[in-house]
Amino acid sequence: MKHKIFSLILLMIVLVLAGCKEQPIVQAPAGFHIIKAPIERTPFTVPIDWITIDIVDEIVEEIDSEPIKHVDEKVVYLTFDDGPSKQTEQILQILADYDAKATFFYLVPNMIEFPDKVREVAMNHTIGHHGVSHNKEIIYRSASSVVEEMMEGQDYLYELTGISSNLIRAPFGSSPYMVPEYKQAVRDAGFILWDWTIDSRDWQYRDGRYIDEVITQYEKLSSDKPVVILLHEHIETVEHLPTLLNYFAQKGYTFRSLNESLPAYVNPY
Numbered sequence: 547m548k549h550k551i552f553s554l555i556l557l558m559i560v561l562v563l564a565g566c567k568e569q570p571i572v573q574a575p576a577g578f579h580i581i582k583a584p585i586e587r588t589p590f591t592v593p594i595d596w597i598t599i600d601i602v603d604e605i606v607e608e609i610d611s612e613p614i615k616h617v618d619e620k621v622v623y624l625t626f627d628d629g630p631s632k633q634t635e636q637i638l639q640i641l642a643d644y645d646a647k648a649t650f651f652y653l654v655p656n657m658i659e660f661p662d663k664v665r666e667v668a669m670n671h672t673i674g675h676h677g678v679s680h681n682k683e684i685i686y687r688s689a690s691s692v693v694e695e696m697m698e699g700q701d702y703l704y705e706l707t708g709i710s711s712n713l714i715r716a717p718f719g720s721s722p723y724m725v726p727e728y729k730q731a732v733r734d735a736g737f738i739l740w741d742w743t744i745d746s747r748d749w750q751y752r753d754g755r756y757i758d759e760v761i762t763q764y765e766k767l768s769s770d771k772p773v774v775i776l777l778h779e780h781i782e783t784v785e786h787l788p789t790l791l792n793y794f795a796q797k798g799y800t801f802r803s804l805n806e807s808l809p810a811y812v813n814p815y
């Protein structure tokens with residue numbers, strides 16, 4: 547940057563000096579006017595390294611500031627809801643084996659039960675909030691009850707880890723419970739709502755069939771959507787998790803955590 551400013555100042559000085567070169571005063575003989583001829587000047591050339599370095603700097607800056615286009619990349623976002631749990635440790639081990647990052651949407655009572663797991667997960671992965679009650683009648687009673695449950699999770703996570711996360715997942719998904727008024731309320735409170743694009747239905751199968759379910763939905767998934775997979779911290783889910791990771795790893799995918807700069811995916815209302 548200093549080099550760039552110095553180069554510009556030097557360039558300006560040289561140009562100003564060149565422009566101020568005084569012309570000899572010539573007296574025109576009586577009856578004649580002096581017509582100013584164009585002044586011949588040697589074209590000023592800037593040393594090549596002054597320009598190239600600055601241009602390269604600018605190009606690099608432009609590339610760095612480009613937004614992340616997750617739909618163009620081969621990325622899978624694994625999301626585990628309802629934890630932490632007794633299975634968390636094993637999930638972390640499997641993820642580490644595949645150099646995979648994931649996102650965990652936590653319930654407050656479970657964070658209270660497993661505070662050490664929360665701290666451990668927070669070191670390598672992203673944590674978001676899933677509320678307190680996980681009960682449709684309670685959390686979706688009003689816009690403020692949704693916001694309050696999510697804030698309780700946010701406060702408790704901060705207390706445990708010093709991390710303030712704005713990511714949330716609505717229990718049972720945003721549709722149809724998160725009516726437009728509720729969505730606006732969580733947005734106003736600074737939260738970023740995330741649904742999934744693939745529901746593994748591991749909550750229903752409770753065996754290895756959820757892998758086939760994921761693959762079937764993945765094959766139908768439109769290419770403009772991110773691959774966000776809904777999973778739970780069930781024993782059966784963990785048991786077959788390496789098969790799932792293998793499937794996507796062999797297709798050249800990497801596994802990343804959601805973050806607050808990604809455009810959040812929400813299912814149509």
Ligand SMILES: [Zn+2]
Pocket residue numbers: 627628676680717718
């Ligand atoms: Zn849930």
